[in-house]
Amino acid sequence: MPKIHDVLLSEYGAASSIPSPVNRLMTDFAIGFRDGRDINLGVGYVNERTIPHRTIQLACEQVLSNPQKYRAALNYGGAQGSPNLIASLRRFYIENRIGGITEQTLNGHDIVIGANGATSLLESITHVLPTGIALTADPMYYIYCNDLERKGFEVIAIPEDSEGLDTQRLKSKLAALDDEKAAIRFFYVVTVNNPTCTILSNNRKRELVDIVTQLSYEVGRKIPLFFDNAYSDLVHDGTVEPLVSALRYDELGIVYEVGTLSKILAPGLRIGYLIGTKGLLLDSIIQRTSDIGFSAPLINQEIASYLLDHGIEAQIEKVNNGYQQKAKQVKTWMVELLGDNIEECRGGSAGFYFYLTLANVATGSASDFFKFLTRTTGQETIDGPADCQHPKVIYIPGEHCVHPNGDMVEVGKRQLRISYGFEELPQIHTALKLMKSAIAYSADISKNSRSV
Ligand SMILES: Cc1ncc(COP(=O)(O)O)c(C=O)c1O
Numbered sequence: 241m242p243k244i245h246d247v248l249l250s251e252y253g254a255a256s257s258i259p260s261p262v263n264r265l266m267t268d269f270a271i272g273f274r275d276g277r278d279i280n281l282g283v284g285y286v287n288e289r290t291i292p293h294r295t296i297q298l299a300c301e302q303v304l305s306n307p308q309k310y311r312a313a314l315n316y317g318g319a320q321g322s323p324n325l326i327a328s329l330r331r332f333y334i335e336n337r338i339g340g341i342t343e344q345t346l347n348g349h350d351i352v353i354g355a356n357g358a359t360s361l362l363e364s365i366t367h368v369l370p371t372g373i374a375l376t377a378d379p380m381y382y383i384y385c386n387d388l389e390r391k392g393f394e395v396i397a398i399p400e401d402s403e404g405l406d407t408q409r410l411k412s413k414l415a416a417l418d419d420e421k422a423a424i425r426f427f428y429v430v431t432v433n434n435p436t437c438t439i440l441s442n443n444r445k446r447e448l449v450d451i452v453t454q455l456s457y458e459v460g461r462k463i464p465l466f467f468d469n470a471y472s473d474l475v476h477d478g479t480v481e482p483l484v485s486a487l488r489y490d491e492l493g494i495v496y497e498v499g500t501l502s503k504i505l506a507p508g509l510r511i512g513y514l515i516g517t518k519g520l521l522l523d524s525i526i527q528r529t530s531d532i533g534f535s536a537p538l539i540n541q542e543i544a545s546y547l548l549d550h551g552i553e554a555q556i557e558k559v560n561n562g563y564q565q566k567a568k569q570v571k572t573w574m575v576e577l578l579g580d581n582i583e584e585c586r587g588g589s590a591g592f593y594f595y596l597t598l599a600n601v602a603t604g605s606a607s608d609f610f611k612f613l614t615r616t617t618g619q620e621t622i623d624g625p626a627d628c629q630h631p632k633v634i635y636i637p638g639e640h641c642v643h644p645n646g647d648m649v650e651v652g653k654r655q656l657r658i659s660y661g662f663e664e665l666p667q668i669h670t671a672l673k674l675m676k677s678a679i680a681y682s683a684d685i686s687k688n689s690r691s692v
Pocket of ligand 1: 499
Protein backbone atom coordinates (compact mmCIF):
# COMPACT_ATOMS: atom_id res chain seq x y z
CA MET A 241 0.00 0.00 0.00
CA PRO A 242 1.39 3.48 -0.83
CA LYS A 243 2.06 5.68 2.19
CA ILE A 244 -0.62 8.26 2.82
CA HIS A 245 -0.65 11.21 5.19
CA ASP A 246 -3.55 12.00 7.48
CA VAL A 247 -5.98 14.85 6.67
CA LEU A 248 -4.20 18.17 6.29
CA LEU A 249 -5.58 20.49 8.96
CA SER A 250 -5.29 24.26 9.23
CA GLU A 251 -3.32 25.60 12.19
CA TYR A 252 -6.62 26.13 13.96
CA GLY A 253 -7.76 22.62 13.03
CA ALA A 254 -4.56 21.10 14.33
CA ALA A 255 -4.79 23.06 17.59
CA SER A 256 -8.45 22.06 17.97
CA SER A 257 -7.81 18.36 17.40
CA ILE A 258 -6.40 18.25 20.92
CA PRO A 259 -9.11 18.81 23.54
CA SER A 260 -8.42 21.69 25.95
CA PRO A 261 -7.18 20.63 29.43
CA VAL A 262 -10.48 21.57 31.05
CA ASN A 263 -12.48 19.66 28.42
CA ARG A 264 -10.33 16.62 29.08
CA LEU A 265 -10.78 16.93 32.81
CA MET A 266 -14.55 17.25 32.58
CA THR A 267 -14.87 14.44 30.02
CA ASP A 268 -12.79 12.05 32.12
CA PHE A 269 -14.92 12.83 35.13
CA ALA A 270 -18.22 12.57 33.23
CA ILE A 271 -17.37 9.13 31.85
CA GLY A 272 -17.59 7.32 35.16
CA PHE A 273 -19.94 9.81 36.88
CA ARG A 274 -22.28 8.08 39.32
CA ASP A 275 -25.51 9.99 39.94
CA GLY A 276 -26.28 10.40 43.60
CA ARG A 277 -22.69 9.52 44.58
CA ASP A 278 -20.17 11.73 42.74
CA ILE A 279 -20.33 15.49 43.06
CA ASN A 280 -19.64 17.93 40.25
CA LEU A 281 -18.58 21.36 41.48
CA GLY A 282 -16.71 21.88 38.21
CA VAL A 283 -19.45 22.54 35.66
CA GLY A 284 -20.85 25.97 34.93
CA TYR A 285 -24.35 24.52 34.65
CA VAL A 286 -27.18 26.56 36.14
CA ASN A 287 -29.33 25.05 38.86
CA GLU A 288 -32.14 22.99 37.27
CA ARG A 289 -34.62 24.44 39.74
CA THR A 290 -34.07 27.97 38.41
CA ILE A 291 -35.27 26.94 34.92
CA PRO A 292 -38.99 27.75 34.53
CA HIS A 293 -39.93 24.51 32.73
CA ARG A 294 -43.70 24.98 32.91
CA THR A 295 -43.58 28.64 31.84
CA ILE A 296 -41.39 27.75 28.87
CA GLN A 297 -43.93 25.11 27.86
CA LEU A 298 -46.70 27.70 28.11
CA ALA A 299 -44.66 30.24 26.15
CA CYS A 300 -44.15 27.70 23.37
CA GLU A 301 -47.92 27.14 23.16
CA GLN A 302 -48.59 30.87 23.11
CA VAL A 303 -46.06 31.46 20.34
CA LEU A 304 -47.40 28.69 18.13
CA SER A 305 -51.01 29.71 18.64
CA ASN A 306 -50.39 33.36 17.79
CA PRO A 307 -48.98 33.38 14.22
CA GLN A 308 -49.98 37.03 13.71
CA LYS A 309 -47.40 38.19 16.22
CA TYR A 310 -44.95 35.29 16.03
CA ARG A 311 -44.75 34.78 12.27
CA ALA A 312 -43.54 31.41 10.93
CA ALA A 313 -41.89 30.58 14.23
CA LEU A 314 -40.81 27.17 13.02
CA ASN A 315 -39.23 28.49 9.84
CA TYR A 316 -35.81 30.05 9.26
CA GLY A 317 -35.15 33.34 10.99
CA GLY A 318 -33.10 36.33 9.82
CA ALA A 319 -29.42 36.90 10.49
CA GLN A 320 -29.80 39.76 12.97
CA GLY A 321 -32.43 37.98 15.03
CA SER A 322 -36.16 38.02 15.63
CA PRO A 323 -37.63 41.55 15.56
CA ASN A 324 -39.93 40.49 18.43
CA LEU A 325 -36.99 39.40 20.58
CA ILE A 326 -34.96 42.51 19.78
CA ALA A 327 -37.96 44.70 20.72
CA SER A 328 -38.47 42.70 23.95
CA LEU A 329 -34.81 43.10 24.92
CA ARG A 330 -34.99 46.86 24.31
CA ARG A 331 -38.11 47.08 26.44
CA PHE A 332 -36.56 44.94 29.18
CA TYR A 333 -33.49 47.19 29.37
CA ILE A 334 -35.30 50.51 29.13
CA GLU A 335 -38.31 49.79 31.39
CA ASN A 336 -36.17 48.23 34.11
CA ARG A 337 -33.38 50.76 33.60
CA ILE A 338 -30.91 47.83 33.54
CA GLY A 339 -27.48 49.34 34.12
CA GLY A 340 -29.11 52.78 34.00
CA ILE A 341 -29.86 52.30 30.29
CA THR A 342 -32.45 54.66 28.80
CA GLU A 343 -33.95 55.07 25.35
CA GLN A 344 -31.29 57.72 24.76
CA THR A 345 -28.43 55.35 25.68
CA LEU A 346 -29.61 52.96 23.00
CA ASN A 347 -29.85 55.66 20.31
CA GLY A 348 -27.49 54.79 17.49
CA HIS A 349 -27.09 51.30 18.92
CA ASP A 350 -28.39 47.99 17.73
CA ILE A 351 -29.01 44.57 19.22
CA VAL A 352 -28.01 41.41 17.38
CA ILE A 353 -28.85 37.86 18.40
CA GLY A 354 -26.21 35.14 18.21
CA ALA A 355 -26.51 31.83 16.39
CA ASN A 356 -25.96 29.83 19.55
CA GLY A 357 -25.83 31.83 22.75
CA ALA A 358 -23.31 34.47 23.78
CA THR A 359 -20.61 31.92 22.99
CA SER A 360 -21.28 32.15 19.26
CA LEU A 361 -21.04 35.94 19.33
CA LEU A 362 -17.74 35.80 21.19
CA GLU A 363 -16.56 33.28 18.64
CA SER A 364 -17.69 35.53 15.77
CA ILE A 365 -15.44 38.28 17.11
CA THR A 366 -12.47 36.01 16.46
CA HIS A 367 -13.42 35.85 12.76
CA VAL A 368 -14.17 39.47 12.01
CA LEU A 369 -11.17 41.00 13.81
CA PRO A 370 -7.64 40.36 12.60
CA THR A 371 -5.39 38.31 14.86
CA GLY A 372 -3.20 40.23 17.26
CA ILE A 373 -3.31 41.04 20.96
CA ALA A 374 -6.46 40.59 23.07
CA LEU A 375 -6.39 41.91 26.64
CA THR A 376 -8.40 40.44 29.47
CA ALA A 377 -8.37 39.93 33.26
CA ASP A 378 -6.43 37.21 35.08
CA PRO A 379 -7.87 34.75 36.19
CA MET A 380 -9.55 34.60 32.80
CA TYR A 381 -12.62 33.01 31.22
CA TYR A 382 -10.55 30.04 30.13
CA ILE A 383 -13.04 28.68 27.57
CA TYR A 384 -12.96 31.82 25.45
CA CYS A 385 -9.27 32.56 25.99
CA ASN A 386 -8.41 29.04 24.90
CA ASP A 387 -10.46 29.58 21.72
CA LEU A 388 -8.68 32.89 21.09
CA GLU A 389 -5.28 31.29 21.38
CA ARG A 390 -6.19 28.44 19.02
CA LYS A 391 -7.25 31.10 16.53
CA GLY A 392 -3.83 32.74 16.75
CA PHE A 393 -4.54 35.65 19.11
CA GLU A 394 -2.02 36.52 21.80
CA VAL A 395 -3.94 36.81 25.06
CA ILE A 396 -2.49 39.18 27.63
CA ALA A 397 -4.12 38.72 31.03
CA ILE A 398 -3.91 41.48 33.64
CA PRO A 399 -4.40 40.37 37.27
CA GLU A 400 -7.59 41.49 38.96
CA ASP A 401 -8.10 42.64 42.54
CA SER A 402 -11.32 42.86 44.53
CA GLU A 403 -12.73 45.48 42.09
CA GLY A 404 -11.89 43.59 38.93
CA LEU A 405 -9.17 44.10 36.31
CA ASP A 406 -6.43 46.19 37.93
CA THR A 407 -6.23 49.36 35.85
CA GLN A 408 -2.88 50.46 37.35
CA ARG A 409 -1.29 47.23 36.18
CA LEU A 410 -3.03 47.63 32.83
CA LYS A 411 -1.51 51.09 32.38
CA SER A 412 1.98 49.74 33.17
CA LYS A 413 1.48 46.87 30.75
CA LEU A 414 0.35 49.21 27.99
CA ALA A 415 3.34 51.47 28.60
CA ALA A 416 5.66 48.45 28.39
CA LEU A 417 4.07 47.33 25.11
CA ASP A 418 5.26 50.55 23.51
CA ASP A 419 5.05 50.17 19.68
CA GLU A 420 3.41 46.78 20.03
CA LYS A 421 0.26 48.62 21.09
CA ALA A 422 -0.53 48.80 17.38
CA ALA A 423 -1.15 45.04 17.51
CA ILE A 424 -3.94 45.36 20.10
CA ARG A 425 -7.19 44.20 18.52
CA PHE A 426 -9.68 44.27 21.38
CA PHE A 427 -10.34 44.10 25.11
CA TYR A 428 -12.53 41.42 26.65
CA VAL A 429 -13.71 41.97 30.22
CA VAL A 430 -16.22 39.81 32.10
CA THR A 431 -18.20 42.09 34.42
CA VAL A 432 -18.88 39.35 36.98
CA ASN A 433 -15.78 37.38 36.22
CA ASN A 434 -15.72 33.69 35.49
CA PRO A 435 -13.99 31.97 37.39
CA THR A 436 -13.79 34.40 40.33
CA CYS A 437 -17.24 36.07 40.33
CA THR A 438 -15.42 39.29 41.19
CA ILE A 439 -17.71 42.18 40.29
CA LEU A 440 -16.08 44.86 38.13
CA SER A 441 -16.81 48.08 40.06
CA ASN A 442 -18.41 50.99 38.26
CA ASN A 443 -15.28 53.08 38.83
CA ARG A 444 -13.09 50.46 37.23
CA LYS A 445 -15.50 50.12 34.34
CA ARG A 446 -15.42 53.84 33.68
CA GLU A 447 -11.63 53.85 33.95
CA LEU A 448 -11.38 51.00 31.46
CA VAL A 449 -13.56 52.86 28.98
CA ASP A 450 -11.33 55.94 29.44
CA ILE A 451 -8.11 53.96 29.01
CA VAL A 452 -9.30 52.21 25.84
CA THR A 453 -10.69 55.49 24.45
CA GLN A 454 -7.30 57.14 24.95
CA LEU A 455 -5.51 54.16 23.49
CA SER A 456 -7.79 54.27 20.44
CA TYR A 457 -6.81 57.89 19.81
CA GLU A 458 -3.16 57.00 20.34
CA VAL A 459 -3.13 54.20 17.75
CA GLY A 460 -5.47 56.13 15.47
CA ARG A 461 -8.19 53.48 15.27
CA LYS A 462 -11.17 52.46 17.39
CA ILE A 463 -10.29 49.52 19.63
CA PRO A 464 -13.43 47.64 20.66
CA LEU A 465 -13.99 46.96 24.33
CA PHE A 466 -16.28 43.98 24.87
CA PHE A 467 -17.94 43.57 28.24
CA ASP A 468 -19.32 40.10 28.86
CA ASN A 469 -22.38 40.50 31.09
CA ALA A 470 -23.16 36.76 31.34
CA TYR A 471 -23.71 36.98 35.11
CA SER A 472 -24.56 40.65 35.54
CA ASP A 473 -28.27 39.90 36.17
CA LEU A 474 -27.20 37.57 38.98
CA VAL A 475 -25.96 40.07 41.55
CA HIS A 476 -27.74 38.61 44.57
CA ASP A 477 -26.02 40.52 47.36
CA GLY A 478 -28.19 43.54 48.17
CA THR A 479 -25.22 45.54 49.51
CA VAL A 480 -23.50 45.75 46.10
CA GLU A 481 -23.82 49.09 44.25
CA PRO A 482 -26.10 48.71 41.21
CA LEU A 483 -23.99 47.94 38.15
CA VAL A 484 -23.89 50.70 35.54
CA SER A 485 -23.78 49.72 31.87
CA ALA A 486 -20.49 50.63 30.20
CA LEU A 487 -22.56 52.01 27.31
CA ARG A 488 -23.30 54.96 29.61
CA TYR A 489 -19.59 55.86 29.73
CA ASP A 490 -18.85 55.40 26.03
CA GLU A 491 -18.43 58.55 23.96
CA LEU A 492 -16.41 57.13 21.11
CA GLY A 493 -18.68 54.18 20.28
CA ILE A 494 -16.17 51.47 21.21
CA VAL A 495 -18.16 49.64 23.90
CA TYR A 496 -20.03 46.43 23.09
CA GLU A 497 -21.98 44.51 25.70
CA VAL A 498 -22.59 40.79 25.39
CA GLY A 499 -25.60 39.37 27.22
CA THR A 500 -27.26 35.99 27.56
CA LEU A 501 -30.54 34.53 28.76
CA SER A 502 -28.75 31.32 29.76
CA LYS A 503 -28.29 32.14 33.42
CA ILE A 504 -31.68 33.74 34.11
CA LEU A 505 -33.89 31.49 31.96
CA ALA A 506 -32.31 28.42 30.40
CA PRO A 507 -28.98 27.69 28.68
CA GLY A 508 -30.86 25.30 26.39
CA LEU A 509 -32.64 28.20 24.67
CA ARG A 510 -29.20 29.30 23.40
CA ILE A 511 -30.10 33.00 23.35
CA GLY A 512 -27.20 35.43 23.53
CA TYR A 513 -27.09 38.99 22.23
CA LEU A 514 -24.72 41.82 21.54
CA ILE A 515 -25.51 45.51 22.02
CA GLY A 516 -23.25 48.04 20.35
CA THR A 517 -22.94 51.04 18.08
CA LYS A 518 -24.38 50.52 14.60
CA GLY A 519 -21.62 50.22 12.04
CA LEU A 520 -19.00 48.02 10.44
CA LEU A 521 -18.37 45.71 13.36
CA LEU A 522 -22.03 44.88 14.04
CA ASP A 523 -22.66 44.47 10.30
CA SER A 524 -19.81 41.99 10.02
CA ILE A 525 -21.06 40.03 13.01
CA ILE A 526 -24.52 39.81 11.45
CA GLN A 527 -23.03 38.47 8.21
CA ARG A 528 -20.96 35.98 10.19
CA THR A 529 -24.13 34.82 12.02
CA SER A 530 -25.75 34.30 8.62
CA ASP A 531 -22.74 32.28 7.47
CA ILE A 532 -22.98 29.85 10.36
CA GLY A 533 -26.70 29.09 10.11
CA PHE A 534 -28.57 32.32 11.01
CA SER A 535 -29.42 33.56 14.47
CA ALA A 536 -30.71 31.11 17.14
CA PRO A 537 -33.69 28.87 16.19
CA LEU A 538 -36.60 31.24 15.63
CA ILE A 539 -38.95 29.28 17.89
CA ASN A 540 -36.49 29.74 20.77
CA GLN A 541 -36.17 33.45 20.04
CA GLU A 542 -39.94 33.89 20.04
CA ILE A 543 -40.27 31.91 23.28
CA ALA A 544 -37.59 34.13 24.79
CA SER A 545 -39.41 37.23 23.56
CA TYR A 546 -42.63 36.00 25.19
CA LEU A 547 -40.81 35.25 28.45
CA LEU A 548 -39.19 38.69 28.49
CA ASP A 549 -42.62 40.28 28.00
CA HIS A 550 -44.31 38.15 30.67
CA GLY A 551 -42.80 38.16 34.13
CA ILE A 552 -39.05 38.14 33.54
CA GLU A 553 -38.54 40.49 36.49
CA ALA A 554 -40.13 37.98 38.93
CA GLN A 555 -38.14 35.15 37.35
CA ILE A 556 -34.84 37.02 37.88
CA GLU A 557 -35.79 37.72 41.49
CA LYS A 558 -36.57 34.06 42.07
CA VAL A 559 -33.29 32.92 40.54
CA ASN A 560 -31.32 35.39 42.63
CA ASN A 561 -33.08 34.45 45.87
CA GLY A 562 -32.10 30.85 45.24
CA TYR A 563 -28.42 31.62 44.57
CA GLN A 564 -28.24 34.09 47.46
CA GLN A 565 -29.35 31.43 49.93
CA LYS A 566 -26.95 28.91 48.50
CA ALA A 567 -24.05 31.37 48.52
CA LYS A 568 -24.61 32.21 52.21
CA GLN A 569 -24.84 28.59 53.28
CA VAL A 570 -21.84 27.49 51.25
CA LYS A 571 -19.78 30.38 52.62
CA THR A 572 -20.67 29.36 56.20
CA TRP A 573 -19.64 25.77 55.53
CA MET A 574 -16.42 26.83 53.82
CA VAL A 575 -15.39 28.92 56.81
CA GLU A 576 -16.34 26.10 59.19
CA LEU A 577 -14.62 23.30 57.28
CA LEU A 578 -11.76 24.90 55.36
CA GLY A 579 -11.42 28.13 57.34
CA ASP A 580 -7.75 28.05 58.37
CA ASN A 581 -6.66 26.83 54.98
CA ILE A 582 -8.33 29.58 52.97
CA GLU A 583 -5.94 32.41 52.21
CA GLU A 584 -8.40 34.29 50.02
CA CYS A 585 -11.97 33.80 48.92
CA ARG A 586 -13.65 35.59 46.00
CA GLY A 587 -17.28 35.38 44.94
CA GLY A 588 -20.50 34.93 46.87
CA SER A 589 -22.14 38.23 45.86
CA ALA A 590 -22.99 37.40 42.26
CA GLY A 591 -23.12 34.47 39.89
CA PHE A 592 -22.54 31.02 41.36
CA TYR A 593 -18.82 30.42 41.82
CA PHE A 594 -16.44 30.78 44.70
CA TYR A 595 -12.77 31.12 43.83
CA LEU A 596 -10.46 30.06 46.63
CA THR A 597 -6.77 30.50 47.24
CA LEU A 598 -5.56 27.85 49.67
CA ALA A 599 -2.62 28.36 51.97
CA ASN A 600 0.10 25.78 51.23
CA VAL A 601 -2.14 23.28 49.43
CA ALA A 602 -1.57 22.52 45.76
CA THR A 603 -4.80 22.04 43.78
CA GLY A 604 -3.59 21.11 40.27
CA SER A 605 -4.54 17.87 38.56
CA ALA A 606 -1.25 16.27 39.65
CA SER A 607 -1.73 17.32 43.29
CA ASP A 608 -2.56 15.07 46.24
CA PHE A 609 -5.62 17.21 46.97
CA PHE A 610 -6.96 16.57 43.45
CA LYS A 611 -6.05 12.88 43.53
CA PHE A 612 -7.79 12.39 46.86
CA LEU A 613 -10.99 13.99 45.57
CA THR A 614 -11.01 12.14 42.26
CA ARG A 615 -10.00 8.87 43.94
CA THR A 616 -6.87 8.46 41.88
CA THR A 617 -4.30 8.16 44.70
CA GLY A 618 -3.80 4.48 43.92
CA GLN A 619 -4.37 3.64 47.60
CA GLU A 620 -7.45 1.55 48.28
CA THR A 621 -7.93 3.03 51.75
CA ILE A 622 -8.44 6.45 50.16
CA ASP A 623 -9.98 5.59 46.79
CA GLY A 624 -12.18 2.71 47.95
CA PRO A 625 -12.41 -0.69 46.25
CA ALA A 626 -12.05 -0.59 42.45
CA ASP A 627 -15.63 -1.74 41.84
CA CYS A 628 -17.17 0.68 44.33
CA GLN A 629 -15.00 3.73 44.77
CA HIS A 630 -15.70 6.33 47.42
CA PRO A 631 -17.57 9.47 46.28
CA LYS A 632 -15.56 11.64 43.93
CA VAL A 633 -15.57 15.44 43.75
CA ILE A 634 -14.51 17.56 40.79
CA TYR A 635 -13.67 21.28 40.72
CA ILE A 636 -11.72 23.50 38.32
CA PRO A 637 -8.07 23.82 39.37
CA GLY A 638 -6.72 27.37 39.33
CA GLU A 639 -3.88 26.25 37.05
CA HIS A 640 -6.40 26.21 34.19
CA CYS A 641 -7.91 29.59 35.07
CA VAL A 642 -4.77 31.72 35.20
CA HIS A 643 -2.89 32.60 32.06
CA PRO A 644 0.17 30.33 31.61
CA ASN A 645 2.37 33.33 30.73
CA GLY A 646 0.82 35.72 33.22
CA ASP A 647 1.77 36.90 36.71
CA MET A 648 -0.58 34.51 38.51
CA VAL A 649 0.94 31.17 37.52
CA GLU A 650 2.44 30.47 40.96
CA VAL A 651 -0.58 31.43 43.05
CA GLY A 652 -2.83 29.67 40.50
CA LYS A 653 -1.33 26.37 41.65
CA ARG A 654 -3.09 26.84 45.00
CA GLN A 655 -6.41 28.08 43.64
CA LEU A 656 -9.68 26.46 42.67
CA ARG A 657 -13.09 27.38 41.37
CA ILE A 658 -16.07 25.69 42.93
CA SER A 659 -19.55 26.07 41.55
CA TYR A 660 -22.60 26.14 43.81
CA GLY A 661 -24.88 26.41 40.78
CA PHE A 662 -25.62 22.90 39.66
CA GLU A 663 -25.43 20.66 42.75
CA GLU A 664 -27.86 20.97 45.66
CA LEU A 665 -26.78 22.02 49.16
CA PRO A 666 -26.49 18.55 50.79
CA GLN A 667 -24.12 17.42 48.02
CA ILE A 668 -22.08 20.62 48.30
CA HIS A 669 -21.80 20.06 52.05
CA THR A 670 -20.51 16.52 51.50
CA ALA A 671 -18.03 17.83 48.91
CA LEU A 672 -16.68 20.45 51.31
CA LYS A 673 -16.23 17.82 54.04
CA LEU A 674 -14.29 15.74 51.53
CA MET A 675 -12.17 18.79 50.67
CA LYS A 676 -11.32 19.14 54.34
CA SER A 677 -10.14 15.52 54.35
CA ALA A 678 -8.25 16.09 51.11
CA ILE A 679 -6.37 18.99 52.70
CA ALA A 680 -5.44 16.80 55.67
CA TYR A 681 -4.34 14.04 53.29
CA SER A 682 -2.13 16.31 51.23
CA ALA A 683 -0.61 17.84 54.39
CA ASP A 684 0.23 14.30 55.62
CA ILE A 685 1.86 13.36 52.34
CA SER A 686 4.03 16.46 52.25
CA LYS A 687 5.00 16.00 55.95
CA ASN A 688 6.00 12.40 55.26
CA SER A 689 7.97 13.29 52.14
CA ARG A 690 9.85 15.98 54.10
CA SER A 691 10.74 13.54 56.86
CA VAL A 692 12.02 10.90 54.41
C1 LIG B 1 -18.27 34.53 31.03
C2 LIG B 1 -19.22 33.74 30.19
N1 LIG B 1 -19.56 34.19 28.99
C3 LIG B 1 -20.41 33.50 28.19
C4 LIG B 1 -20.95 32.30 28.61
C5 LIG B 1 -21.82 31.50 27.69
O1 LIG B 1 -23.08 32.01 27.50
P1 LIG B 1 -24.10 31.29 26.51
O2 LIG B 1 -24.75 30.17 27.25
O3 LIG B 1 -25.09 32.38 26.15
O4 LIG B 1 -23.35 30.82 25.31
C6 LIG B 1 -20.62 31.80 29.86
C7 LIG B 1 -21.18 30.50 30.31
O5 LIG B 1 -20.90 29.96 31.33
C8 LIG B 1 -19.73 32.53 30.67
O6 LIG B 1 -19.35 32.06 31.86
